[in-house]
Amino acid sequence: MPDVAARLDRGFTEHGLRCACLFPAMHKYRLDDERIRHVFEAADRHKAAVFVHCGVLTVGVRSKLGLRSPFDLRLGDPLAAAALAAAFPSVPVLIPHFGAGFFREALMAVDTCSNIYLDTSSSNGWLRYTPDLTLETVFRTALSVAGASRLLFGTDSSFFPRGWQKPVFDTQKAALRSLGCAAEDEAAIFGGNFERLFPVKDGAVTTTTNTKP
Numbered sequence: 001m002p003d004v005a006a007r008l009d010r011g012f013t014e015h016g017l018r019c020a021c022l023f024p025a026m027h028k029y030r031l032d033d034e035r036i037r038h039v040f041e042a043a044d045r046h047k048a049a050v051f052v053h054c055g056v057l058t059v060g061v062r063s064k065l066g067l068r069s070p071f072d073l074r075l076g077d078p079l080a081a082a083a084l085a086a087a088f089p090s091v092p093v094l095i096p097h098f099g100a101g102f103f104r105e106a107l108m109a110v111d112t113c114s115n116i117y118l119d120t121s122s123s124n125g126w127l128r129y130t131p132d133l134t135l136e137t138v139f140r141t142a143l144s145v146a147g148a149s150r151l152l153f154g155t156d157s158s159f160f161p162r163g164w165q166k167p168v169f170d171t172q173k174a175a176l177r178s179l180g181c182a183a184e185d186e187a188a189i190f191g192g193n194f195e196r197l198f199p200v201k202d203g204a205v206t207t208t209t210n211t212k213p
Contacts, residue, residue, distance in 0.1 A: 004038045004039070005041070008020065009042060012042060012045075019050065019051050020039050020050050021051040022050065023053045023057070024075040025071040025073050025076040026053070029075065031052065031077075031080035031081055031083070031084060032084075040088045040091055043091045044088050044090060044091050047090075048091070049197060050092070051094040052076075052081040052084075052093060052095055053100075054076040054099050054100060055101040056097075056129075057069075057073065077102060077105060078095055078102050078105040078106040079109055081109060082108070082112055082113050085113040085115050085116050086113050089113070090115065093115055093117065094117050095117070095118055096122075097119065097124060097126065097156075098118050098119075098142060099118070100126045103138065103141075106118060107141065107142070110145060116146075117150045117151070117152055117193070117197070118146055118150065119151075119153075120139075120153050120154055121153075121154025121156035121168070122155075122168070123168065136178055136179060143179070143185075148181070148185035150193070151188075151189045152194050152197075153190045153194070155168040169190075173190075
C-alpha cells in the first residue's frame with residue numbers, strides 16, 4: 001500500500017500491535033523489496049518485532065475447503081530475512097517452525113544475526129523432507145547454534161481446535177527432556193523468552209497465532 005508507513009505507525013500506536021507479520025510466499029513479494037524496509041523502519045521506530053514466515057506454507061482451512069494455495073515458496077528464504085535483520089539489529093525478527101523446511105538456512109540466519117529468533121510452533125511436519133532428522137535433533141542443533149535464549153515455544157493454533165495445543169507442548173517438552181535440557185533453559189523456551197520480547201503493557205495480555213506449515 002502506498003501509505004504503508006502511516007498504516008504501520010497507526011498499528012503500532014493506536015491499535016497496540018507489537019509485531020508485524022510478513023508472509024512473502026503467500027502474498028508474492030521479495031523480502032529484499034525496498035517497500036519491506038518500511039516495515040522494519042516502523043518496527044524500529046516503535047520498538048516492535050517482525051515475524052517472517054519462511055519455508056513450507058499451507059493453510060489448513062483452505063485445504064479442507066478444497067481451495068488452491070498458489071504460494072511461491074522460493075520467496076520464503078530465511079537468508080533473505082537475515083539480510084534485513086542485519087540492517088535493523090535492534091528489531092527482533094521471528095522465523096517460525098524452525099524455518100519450515102529451510103532448517104539449514106534458518107540456522108545460518110540465526111547464527112549470523114543475534115536479533116533473529118526461531119519459533120518451535122506446529123507439528124513440524126516439514127521434518128519428513130529431511131531423512132533421519134528428528135525433533136530431538138532439531139532442538140539439539142538449534143540449541144547449539146541459537147542458544148535457549150533465542151527459541152520461542154509455540155503450538156500453532158490457527159486451525160481447529162483453536163487455542164492451546166497440549167499434544168504439541170507434550171511432544172516438545174519430551175524432546176527437550178530427552179536432551180537433558182536444563183530447567184532454566186526450558187523455562188526460557190516455554191515462556192520466558194516471549195515475555196522478555198513482548199512484556200505485558202497496561203495489563204494487556206499478548207498472544208501470537210501462526211499458520212500451520
